[in-house]
Amino acid sequence: MEPAELIIKYFKGELSTVEKQELEAWLAADEQNRALLERFRDQRQLADDMAFFDGIDVTADWEAVAVRAGYDTSAQPKRRRMVLWSAVAASILLATGLLTFKKETPPAPLVAAKVNDIQPGSNKAVLQLANGQTVTLGRADTSLDADGAKIRQQQGALVYKGKEEAAAAVQYNTLSTPRGGQFQLVLADGTAVWLNASSSIRFPTRFEGKERIVELTGEGYFEVAKDQHKPFRVKVNGVEIAVLGTHFNVMAYQGVTKTTLAEGSVKIQLADNRSWLLKPGQQGTVKENQEVNIAATDVEKALAWKNGLFYFKDDEIKDIVAQLARWYDVDIQLKGTIPAKQISGNIRRQATLLQVLEMLNYVSGAKYTLDQKKVTVSF
Secondary structure (H helix, E strand, C coil), X not given: CCHHHHHHHHHCCCCXXXXXXXXXXXXXXXXXXXXXXXXXXXXXXXXXXXXXXXXXXXXHHHHHHHHHHCCCCCCCHHHHHHHHHHHHHHHHHHHHCCCCCCCCCCCCCCCCCCCCCCCCCEECEEEECCCCCEEEECCCCEEEEECCEEEEEECCEEEXXXXXXXXXXXXXXXXXXXXXXXXXXXXXCXXXXXXXXXXXXXXXXXXXXXXXXXXXXXXXXXXXXXXXXCCEEEEECCEEEEECCCEEEEEECCCCEEEEEEECCEEEEECCCCEEXXXXXXXXXXXXXXXXXXXXXXHHHHCCCCCCEEEEEEECHHHHHHHHHHHHCCEEEEECCCCCCCEEEEEECCCCHHHHHHHHHHHHCCEEEEECCXXXXXX
16 A cells, blocks of 8 residues: 555554554654654644545546546545545645655656745735825735725725715726735725736726726626616726626636626626626636637636635646746746646645645646746746
8 A cells, every 4th residue: 555545544543454564664664754754743734634635526526636646537436535635645745845756767856956935925915096196005904095985904805985075076096916916805885806916906986877887907706796776897808797796707817808607697798799698607708809708617716716726627737827927926937848638636825836836746747947936847
């Protein structure tokens, strides 16, 4: 039995007599093996990860995991779950730099020995007021009265409340996140907006008239406050998304706009007045040439960033790299022949860059080097 499986069964108290002997033999073979086992005792997250994998629908997820890992897809559920538990062990070993592979010839190092890891992005943004003044937002709480609104920043969210003595003219503010940043905004009508990295939203400090209109660049998730008398509209890349009250995600990087509906209904409308209605679970994709495609999609995948995850499911390497570059604020160069196969896997967005690159190596075989904020991924 593989050491990873023995370790998992050891911590779960499920080792048989024979397996206990196997584990003891493995521990006695090398002091580093025993030290490795002790390191597992110190992994606070181990229990949470085990519980997470215990909750996975093994039958539903098996094909995607097993095919990549090279396991027999005809394995029984009990065996399938053990493979997943072994994946937990492998991922922790990879993340802590303790996993090694014995080969006849030593493998080339995946990354230079002396290197500074890159920490994940965090809550940070810049607020531009109507008069051009900018306010840097981060961890510290902030409050100000400006542009006819009371503005309060607390715990990574910016909250707007209109003032009774507001000026006659509606003022517009812009909230922008840099690479490596994210932020939450609550508009004056109660609509909640989450901004991903390299994104911005331009909005009025209060909504007047018959419509509520905001302008987006990058990516944002919206939970729109219901108001049947004032439709909410998002303008992005020449596309207009109209709603009354609903939950949806808009990703508009590199000229392509993807609208994913989680709840309610939305209408996508182009400048030539062509329009499409989306149902929950659908995604509308508008390309730069105005070609439109409406299809069923994995909503959980589209919202993963907002929920603190990288969730790759049949993604191309270039798309994965683009996400990593934005979140870790690094430049990534691809070298060699990029494989045509698509990649699946997931990891917390709070993982360091090296941990994510190790996962990418595990599922794709890609090697990487990291030099300050420049990453080279080789195939």
